[in-house]
Amino acid sequence: MAMSERRIVIVGGGAAGFFAAITCAEACPGTGVMVLEKGPCFLAKVRISGGGRCNVTHACFDPHELATRYPRGERALRGAFHGFQPLDTIAWFEGRGVRLKTQADGCLFPTTDSSQTIIDCLLTAARNAGVVLRAHCPVEGAARRPDGGFVLRLSGGETLGCDRLLLAVGGCRVPALGQLAVALGHTLEPPVPSLFAFSAEAPWIRDLAGVVIETVEASVAGHGLRERGTMLFTHWGLSGPVILRLSAWGARVLHGLDYRFTLRVNWLPSLSFEMIVAQLRARRQTQPARRVVNSPIPPLPGRLWETLALIAGVSRETRWAELSRAALHRLAQRLIRSEVAVSGKSLNRDEFVTCGGVRLSEVDFETMESRHAPGLHFAGEMLDIDGITGGFNLQAAWTTGWLAGRAMARPRPAREPGASSRF
Numbered sequence: 067m068a069m070s071e072r073r074i075v076i077v078g079g080g081a082a083g084f085f086a087a088i089t090c091a092e093a094c095p096g097t098g099v100m101v102l103e104k105g106p107c108f109l110a111k112v113r114i115s116g117g118g119r120c121n122v123t124h125a126c127f128d129p130h131e132l133a134t135r136y137p138r139g140e141r142a143l144r145g146a147f148h149g150f151q152p153l154d155t156i157a158w159f160e161g162r163g164v165r166l167k168t169q170a171d172g173c174l175f176p177t178t179d180s181s182q183t184i185i186d187c188l189l190t191a192a193r194n195a196g197v198v199l200r201a202h203c204p205v206e207g208a209a210r211r212p213d214g215g216f217v218l219r220l221s222g223g224e225t226l227g228c229d230r231l232l233l234a235v236g237g238c239r240v241p242a243l244g245q246l247a248v249a250l251g252h253t254l255e256p257p258v259p260s261l262f263a264f265s266a267e268a269p270w271i272r273d274l275a276g277v278v279i280e281t282v283e284a285s286v287a288g289h290g291l292r293e294r295g296t297m298l299f300t301h302w303g304l305s306g307p308v309i310l311r312l313s314a315w316g317a318r319v320l321h322g323l324d325y326r327f328t329l330r331v332n333w334l335p336s337l338s339f340e341m342i343v344a345q346l347r348a349r350r351q352t353q354p355a356r357r358v359v360n361s362p363i364p365p366l367p368g369r370l371w372e373t374l375a376l377i378a379g380v381s382r383e384t385r386w387a388e389l390s391r392a393a394l395h396r397l398a399q400r401l402i403r404s405e406v407a408v409s410g411k412s413l414n415r416d417e418f419v420t421c422g423g424v425r426l427s428e429v430d431f432e433t434m435e436s437r438h439a440p441g442l443h444f445a446g447e448m449l450d451i452d453g454i455t456g457g458f459n460l461q462a463a464w465t466t467g468w469l470a471g472r473a474m475a476r477p478r479p480a481r482e483p484g485a486s487s488r489f
Contacts, residue, residue, distance in 0.1 A: 072100045072198075074474050075218065075226060077205050077246065078234035079103030081112050082446025082463035082470075084188045086232050089471025091195035097475060099197045100228075102220070104204035104235075109185045111236065112460075116173075120181035121457040122159065123152040123464070125172040135458045137260070137315045139451030142426045143462065149432075150468040152461055162187050171307075173457050208246045210439055216250075230441045230474045232434075234467065237420035237447040247424050247448070251438040255450040257422030260317040261459075263305035264329060265410040270373050274299040277367050283335035284308050287328040287405075291316040294335060302412050304329070310455040313411070317421045317452075320411070329406040333366060333374070342398045346389075354387035361386065363401070374400050419459055423450040433473035434466050443470040 074090060076083045079101050091099045101108070115121055126132045129147035133140045156166055156174065164187045166174045176183040192199060207219035208231070216231045233246055237257060244254045266272075277299045285292040293315070295308030313320065320327065334342060345363055353361055358380050362371030376382070378397040380389065389397075424444050428437050436442040445466040453459045 072226065072228045073098040074100070074230045074232070075216075075228040076101045076232040076234060077218075078232075078236060078446070078448070079105070079108035079199070079201065080234060080236055080446060080463070081109065081188075081460055082448075082467040083232065083234035084109060084192060085464050085467030086234060086443075086445050086471035086474070087197045088188070088191045088195050089468050090475045091192070091197050093472055093475035095196070097196075099195075100226075101192070101197060101199050102203045102205055102218075103199070103201045106201055108199060108201065109188060112185055112188075113181050115181060115460065116175060116457075118181055119175050119179045120184045121173050121175060121460065122166055122184060123155045123174050123461045124457040125152065125168045125174060127151065127153050132458075132461075135456070136451060136453045136462065137317065138421045139426065139449070139453075139462065142429075142431045143451065143465070146431050146465050146469060150465045154468075155461060155464050158464075159184070159187060162191060171456065205246060208249055210250060210442075214441060216441065230443065232443040232445060232470055232474065233424075233448050234445040234470075235448055237423065244423065244448075247444070250436070250442055252428055252436065253425045255422045255425055257420045258317055258321040259411060259419075260314045260421045260452045261310050261419040261455055262313045262411040263300065264303045264309055264313070264406075264408045265325075265412050266303035266329075266406050267409050268406065270377065271299060271303060271406065272301055274369055274373060275301045277369055278306070279333065279367065279370065280365060281335060282308060283332040284312055285330045285332075286312065286316060286319070287330055289316065289319050289327075291319065297331070300412075303408070304406065305412075307455055314419075314421075314452065314454045325408065325411045327408050329408050331404045331406060333370070333401050333404065334363065337402075339398060339402050342401055343394065346394050346398055350386045350389060350394075355385055357382065358384050358386055358389055358397075366401075374404065377404075419452050420447065421450065421452045423448050426450050432469070434470035435473060443474060445470045 076087050083101055087099050087101050091097055129151055132147050133144045164183055165177045167177050168174050204221045205218050209217050215229045218226045279297045282297045283294045291312055293308050293312045296306045297308050298306035359372040359375045359382050362368050378400040380393055429444055434443045434445055446463040451462050
């Protein structure tokens with residue numbers, strides 16, 4: 067099959083790839099920009115992000131502070147966020163008619179509460195800018211031309227040449243996704259999951275499915291990992307922002323433990339052990355006839371309080387006046403440190419994030435261009451970058467896509483005629 071030509075080809079039809087394509091085509095009208103997506107539809111991960119609402123970004127507007135939300139990539143992103151940060155993301159979407167709203171936790175969503183709003187905006191912007199979109203188009207191989215530029219081998223035997231190439235295929239959890247970068251001279255940091263829930267088989271954990279605790283402190287015993295935030299009990303274990311953040315910062319540590327470890331939970335992190343003991347003693351004086359299991363310390367939900375009291379050895383019939391000194395201290399200890407045996411991870415097959423990817427030292431973060439192969443760029447989760455939950459991973463996609471798009475719009479020296487390449 068004859069080889070066709072494009073000036074710029076972007077492999078990966080997700081958030082980073084689309085943003086790069088739009089930025090490039092708008093910065094240099096008439097540029098031949100094509101996006102290749104192996105799947106049947108574009109922006110699939112955007113569709114399911116934020117539970118289908120799309121957490122577009124986060125209301126953190128200081129580039130240095132913003133960069134601290136990334137377990138991998140903080141140093142590299144500091145300068146990048148000076149080029150394009152959440153304020154720019156908000157302006158970009160609102161300039162195209164998409165208004166965003168900020169939640170109390172700083173997460174920004176479209177006012178429609180629908181990811182389709184973001185998808186429609188990106189698709190419209192790409193088409194208006196003249197970007198060519200090709201779905202069902204896997205790339206099976208890539209090679210550099212001796213004179214500059216690249217040639218791609220597509221499924222079905224088609225070959226496609228280009229002057230500049232952007233790889234934005236998402237996380238490299240499937241080894242084949244990273245092989246294009248490897249074939250072009252790059253090194254991959256081993257990919258492991260990030261942002262996942264914890265599986266726990268203890269019956270009391272699963273019996274509390276649906277219970278939410280606004281603020282707990284969770285830590286991994288012996289490994290210095292500690293986070294505060296909201297926890298959610300699920301039918302398979304523990305989730306919520308505090309667990310997802312813990313999984314992000316501890317991604318490689320927890321992988322090394324084969325996701326089997328002891329999780330410690332402080333259910334009342336704003337209170338010291340002595341303060342909790344004092345509150346329990348006060349209950350004996352003020353509510354002597356009430357049953358202990360029916361008298362939770364705010365803000366603990368009643369179901370969780372009852373469960374913790376029973377685990378501490380307090381019977382359902384025990385009244386405050388009957389609570390022994392030893393039982394009171396066991397209950398206080400349980401409130402300040404419960405131990406949960408974690409037996410694995412639980413993640414959304416489509417939505418989860420990976421750490422790992424193209425080594426950051428091999429990329430110029432002013433242009434997202436390869437330091438090994440001129441004209442090759444990277445964006446999004448293809449890089450060894452990942453953020454905590456809250457819109458930070460999409461912001462990294464917008465930022466790196468924007469930087470790559472701007473760089474690719476700049477002219478490159480013309481190739482010498484008659485040059486060829488082969489796989």
